[in-house]
Amino acid sequence: MKFLTISAPVKSILKVKGSKFLGFAYPVEKEDEINSILASLRKQYYDATHHCYAWQLGFGKDIIFRYHDDGEPSGTAGKPIRMAISHRELTNILIVSVRYFGGTKLGTGGLARAYGQSAAETLDAATIIQIEQGEKLCFICSYEYHPIVMRALNEQHIISLKEHYGESVTLEAEIDEREVAQLLEKVKNVTNGNVAGRIIDPSKHKAEINANPE
16 A cells, blocks of 8 residues: 655744744654644644644545534635645655744735635655555565565566575565455465465554655
């Protein structure tokens, strides 16, 4: 499974008619992490007028997202930030725009544009990466079955492969999580049950690829 996110936290500053918008973007993986970041920003910028944000986690059918206006007119802050995330097709990301009111009201349209611009400029400062997420499998086989197992592996989308040679051959393959069951069954069948793979890393492996346009 592949998705886009940012490589590291970034920030930006936008000034509109006296108001100052501090933009922050973070790569995140869990809601607890998001809540911790939000609490930290509220503590650090306790004197700000608003702390508006949007975040998204997951991909495919498992996407969840939230956005919050923090006292701004409904739809003028969190939603434009959320749209900036959607426009760049990002996930596992939190964007916060901390506003210091400058004395001049911006109106609903002006607010939406300002928060959207704050989010966009924050993302402009980020490095966008593509993450390929999979499972790590291990196969231990005799030299007799090594070419047979390798042929089965090469027919799948392998993220990475390590081979260790000793009395037997140990293969560690990182594969798209959607293909795990198919590969395990295939190896079992082509070796007549003599080689059985197992998941050795239930956590997800991430291969980062710079996805920024040149």
